[in-house]
Amino acid sequence: MGCFVTAFLAMTDGVVPPDPEGDVMVSIHRFLAVLLVSLPLLATSPARADDAPDPFIGLASQNFDIVANAVSALAVSGNPQAGATIAAIEADNLYVDAADDGAPKILIKQGDAYIDARTGQKAADINEDDVNSVRVNNAVRRAIEAAKGGMDLFAADATTRTKAAEKVFTSHDAAALPLLARAIAAEKDAKAKLVMEQAQAASLLTGDGGSDAERIAAVAILRARGDVESKSLLQSLHDQSKPVATAIDAATSSLARIEQLWSVLQSVFYGISLGSVLLLAAAGLAITFGVMGVINMAHGEMVMLGAYTTFMVQEVIRTHAPGLFAVSLFIAVPLAFLVSGVAGILIERCMIRFLYGRPLETLLATWGLSLILQQGVRSIFGSSNREVGTPEWMSGATQWGGLTITWNRLTIVIFAAIVIAALMAVMRGTSLGLRMRAVTQNRRMAAAMGIRTPWIDALTFGLGSGVAGMAGVALSQIDNVSPNLGQGYIIDSFMVVVFGGVGNLWGTVVSAMTLGIVNKFLEPFAGAVLGKIVVLIALILFIQRKPRGMFPLKGRAVEQ
Amino acid sequence: MSRLSTSICIGLILVGVALMAILNLATAAGAPFHVPTYAISLVGKYLSYAILALAVDLVWGYGGILSLGHAAFFALGGYAMGMYLLREIGPRGVYGNATLPDFMVFLNYKSLPWYWNGFNHPGFAMAMAVIVPALVALIFGYFAFRSRVSGVYLSIITQALTYALLLAFFRNDMGFGGNNGMTDFKDIFGLPLQADSTRVGLLVASALALCLCLLVARYVVTSRFGQVLIAVRDSESRTRFLGYRPESYKLFVFVLSAIMAGIGGALYVPQVGIINPGEFSPANSIEAVIWVAVGGRGTLVGAVLGAVLVNAGKTFFTGAFPEFWLFALGFLFILVTLLLPKGVLGLLQKKTGGRV
Numbered sequence: 001m002g003c004f005v006t007a008f009l010a011m012t013d014g015v016v017p018p019d020p021e022g023d024v025m026v027s028i029h030r031f032l033a034v035l036l037v038s039l040p041l042l043a044t045s046p047a048r049a050d051d052a053p054d055p056f057i058g059l060a061s062q063n064f065d066i067v068a069n070a071v072s073a074l075a076v077s078g079n080p081q082a083g084a085t086i087a088a089i090e091a092d093n094l095y096v097d098a099a100d101d102g103a104p105k106i107l108i109k110q111g112d113a114y115i116d117a118r119t120g121q122k123a124a125d126i127n128e129d130d131v132n133s134v135r136v137n138n139a140v141r142r143a144i145e146a147a148k149g150g151m152d153l154f155a156a157d158a159t160t161r162t163k164a165a166e167k168v169f170t171s172h173d174a175a176a177l178p179l180l181a182r183a184i185a186a187e188k189d190a191k192a193k194l195v196m197e198q199a200q201a202a203s204l205l206t207g208d209g210g211s212d213a214e215r216i217a218a219v220a221i222l223r224a225r226g227d228v229e230s231k232s233l234l235q236s237l238h239d240q241s242k243p244v245a246t247a248i249d250a251a252t253s254s255l256a257r258i259e260q261l262w263s264v265l266q267s268v269f270y271g272i273s274l275g276s277v278l279l280l281a282a283a284g285l286a287i288t289f290g291v292m293g294v295i296n297m298a299h300g301e302m303v304m305l306g307a308y309t310t311f312m313v314q315e316v317i318r319t320h321a322p323g324l325f326a327v328s329l330f331i332a333v334p335l336a337f338l339v340s341g342v343a344g345i346l347i348e349r350c351m352i353r354f355l356y357g358r359p360l361e362t363l364l365a366t367w368g369l370s371l372i373l374q375q376g377v378r379s380i381f382g383s384s385n386r387e388v389g390t391p392e393w394m395s396g397a398t399q400w401g402g403l404t405i406t407w408n409r410l411t412i413v414i415f416a417a418i419v420i421a422a423l424m425a426v427m428r429g430t431s432l433g434l435r436m437r438a439v440t441q442n443r444r445m446a447a448a449m450g451i452r453t454p455w456i457d458a459l460t461f462g463l464g465s466g467v468a469g470m471a472g473v474a475l476s477q478i479d480n481v482s483p484n485l486g487q488g489y490i491i492d493s494f495m496v497v498v499f500g501g502v503g504n505l506w507g508t509v510v511s512a513m514t515l516g517i518v519n520k521f522l523e524p525f526a527g528a529v530l531g532k533i534v535v536l537i538a539l540i541l542f543i544q545r546k547p548r549g550m551f552p553l554k555g556r557a558v559e560q
Numbered sequence: 561m562s563r564l565s566t567s568i569c570i571g572l573i574l575v576g577v578a579l580m581a582i583l584n585l586a587t588a589a590g591a592p593f594h595v596p597t598y599a600i601s602l603v604g605k606y607l608s609y610a611i612l613a614l615a616v617d618l619v620w621g622y623g624g625i626l627s628l629g630h631a632a633f634f635a636l637g638g639y640a641m642g643m644y645l646l647r648e649i650g651p652r653g654v655y656g657n658a659t660l661p662d663f664m665v666f667l668n669y670k671s672l673p674w675y676w677n678g679f680n681h682p683g684f685a686m687a688m689a690v691i692v693p694a695l696v697a698l699i700f701g702y703f704a705f706r707s708r709v710s711g712v713y714l715s716i717i718t719q720a721l722t723y724a725l726l727l728a729f730f731r732n733d734m735g736f737g738g739n740n741g742m743t744d745f746k747d748i749f750g751l752p753l754q755a756d757s758t759r760v761g762l763l764v765a766s767a768l769a770l771c772l773c774l775l776v777a778r779y780v781v782t783s784r785f786g787q788v789l790i791a792v793r794d795s796e797s798r799t800r801f802l803g804y805r806p807e808s809y810k811l812f813v814f815v816l817s818a819i820m821a822g823i824g825g826a827l828y829v830p831q832v833g834i835i836n837p838g839e840f841s842p843a844n845s846i847e848a849v850i851w852v853a854v855g856g857r858g859t860l861v862g863a864v865l866g867a868v869l870v871n872a873g874k875t876f877f878t879g880a881f882p883e884f885w886l887f888a889l890g891f892l893f894i895l896v897t898l899l900l901p902k903g904v905l906g907l908l909q910k911k912t913g914g915r916v
Binding site for chain 1 (some may be wrong): 620626628700703704706707709711712713715716717719720721723724727728730731787842843846849850853882883886887889890891892893896897898901
């Protein structure tokens with residue numbers, strides 16, 4: 001038996017590829033192979049004194065191959081000391097005390113003291129002269145490397161065991177089956193056990209073993225797992241017996257349906273995400289255009305101001321307080337609201353108030369203003385894109401079932417929801433909101449009731465602009481911060497507001513989400529640009545049918 | 561009043577252009593009164609813009625339709641002309657393909673798309689430069705006016721129209737040259753485009769077209785039809801209650817205006833030498849509106865004046881202070897709307913006591 005192992009090792013040593021990854025792969029294979037041959041070997045080993053095999057004994061050997069096998073055996077033994085011991089060999093801290101005639105003591109050196117590897121207790125009366133270091137060669141090192149992987153299946157921590165099982169699932173090597181069987185038998189944690197069973201099923205199906213019934217059960221396990229990997233694994237299986245093949249076919253087609261469902265859900269998420277961006281861009285406009293009836297073509301520039309405020313905040317943080325970077329956006333949001341809001345109030349006081357009742361002139365004047373703001377920002381910051389960083393907590397993505405959700409998109413969805421909720425609260429719940437609605441519904445009557453309508457106009461416009469500024473903070477995370485940032489959103493924003501129905505915040509929400517989702521569902525068929533064109537044309541046609549949007553205001557306020 | 565100013569305007573255009581033509585062709589380069597060829601093309605460009613401005617004034621000044629998508633009709637006319645000019649190149653292109661324009665060879669087209677057929681005939685292309693904008697305006701206007709979309713809503717959907725066309729023409733597989741558009745034209749009607757005489761000819765053609773459009777527009781707005789149109793502008797519902805059908809009036813003037821814009825675009829392309837999707841950008845349409853506002857809305861002549869003034873200013877600013885052009889244009893928008901609601905022409909009329 002031992003000879004066979006040695007020959008096997010020599011054989012595999014010859015084919016070890018030079019690249020490190022391949023090296024580890026081969027080692028894992030070898031580890032598994034060694035396991036197969038060494039388990040019965042250990043079971044019948046004469047060195048064993050009682051029923052419980054002593055996995056440590058081989059470590060004392062002078063033969064590297066025996067040491068390597070001992071490492072592999074130790075790894076799967078489930079012995080609580082296995083991890084520490086293997087780590088000690090790797091760190092050259094494992095020693096053998098050959099003083100006794102009986103089983104040699106295996107010692108872990110810690111500082112100047114020794115610890116008995118079998119018990120984890122401090123070992124007393126060690127004579128330094130009798131202690132020899134356990135030497136390692138490449139074969140042993142590879143065994144250690146592989147053992148650490150397999151050992152994780154028996155690790156104390158359930159998460160580590162699950163991860164190790166996932167790894168076996170991915171490699172789905174038939175050689176891992178006996179190891180998995182042991183691990184499953186020992187497993188207490190339900191989740192880890194499930195993953196191990198899935199790994200076992202994958203390994204079983206890849207190999208030729210198992211009865212039809214076992215294989216069909218394995219197919220069922222993979223079907224229940226239902227992810228892309230299971231599906232591709234099932235699809236890769238050929239030459240199965242008839243009942244198994246039928247089961248596989250049924251499983252793959254059901255998985256394909258599930259995958260389709262996920263991709264629809266993914267499109268919905270992308271759509272909601274795009275809808276939130278549209279909603280943020282349009283929310284301010286829903287106030288200035290929707291509630292006040294002012295066509296503010298400089299609305300996009302209010303968004304741009306918000307984005308540049310974010311940039312400035314991050315610049316200051318970078319130079320003065322780098323530790324605050326993670327919260328830079330939280331600082332930027334109120335500042336952007338203030339900057340754009342004040343800009344909005346100034347615009348209203350200096351320009352728009354002279355143009356009430358002349359919507360087309362307002363449109364032209366605010367367009368002129370947008371040109372000035374763009375060129376102003378270009379003169380100050382340059383025309384190139386400015387770098388706005390994404391905090392750690394917003395980068396990356398998470399997998400939820402078959403959905404990939406990027407944190408920055410999710411954050412924007414949540415942010416949009418908060419902004420809209422706040423806006424509605426202000427419009428409905430505050431005295432300012434009450435006055436705003438009063439002024440828009442009947443200006444003269446509101447004035448007669450003592451409301452200072454000019455102030456309300458200015459504040460309403462400031463509120464709309466400030467919301468646009470907050471949108472700029474969000475957009476700085478997903479778009480280029482350049483002087484042209486706002487221009488890209490102005491037409492879309494108007495479309496959203498008009499589609500939803502002027503003067504109706506809920507309408508704006510529904511319309512932004514509809515447009516976002518429709519856009520994302522059209523994209524796979526029509527491509528991004530054509531999809532957008534189709535949506536635009538559909539909108540133009542829609543406005544023909546319902547000139548006042550999906551949710552038009554009713555009553556006298558309609559006719560101006 | 562309007563008759564006198566129209567006559568003055570037409571007279572000035574014709575005399576000025578004739579003078580420029582003579583001074584360019586009859587004097588040698590370097591002579592004291594020589595007009596360089598680039599100036600000929602520049603003025604030609606202004607006059608094509610003036611046609612566009614006239615078209616905008618016709619719908620905005622008299623029909624009350626603020627179209628923020630008129631540059632789309634201009635660009636459609638321009639593209640028709642560009643397609644003809646590309647076909648005219650024939651086998652002299654970089655790739656030497658007799659039927660396929662260079663960009664199609666480059667983009668691996670095997671044969672000419674069907675909608676390019678016929679554009680090798682100048683007459684067909686010229687007709688298309690008018691028919692396509694007219695058709696787009698007819699379809700768009702029919703739906704828009706029938707369902708009584710008006711005011712800012714109409715402005716916004718006209719902007720969406722030109723935006724959609726912008727996106728569409730940017731696509732390479734639309735077969736209109738993608739974002740590079742069309743350029744490197746060689747001949748027009750068999751005459752080399754670079755020759756002085758061709759350039760002068762184009763300028764004269766632009767001047768004549770402008771005068772013709774001016775006369776047609778004046779005829780339309782002073783006719784009985786024009787009176788109703790003005791009534792629609794000032795009070796659409798009242799006009800409807802009087803028994804007129806405002807949508808028909810608006811549709812007619814909208815289509816007529818699109819035709820004029822198409823003519824302007826067709827004249828613009830050979831003089832500028834390029835047409836690309838950028839011409840569809842909503843900003844261009846809005847700029848055309850400001851020319852009208854600067855000159856004086858609802859005066860026709862004012863639109864011509866505004867287009868020439870603003871564009872001359874643009875040429876000056878972008879040459880001398882490129883940083884400041886957008887500031888200048890922006891302030892122009894604001895000042896004109898706030899302080900000069902009747903434009904430059906209104907100012908002139910005040911000074912002259914309403915005689916011009």
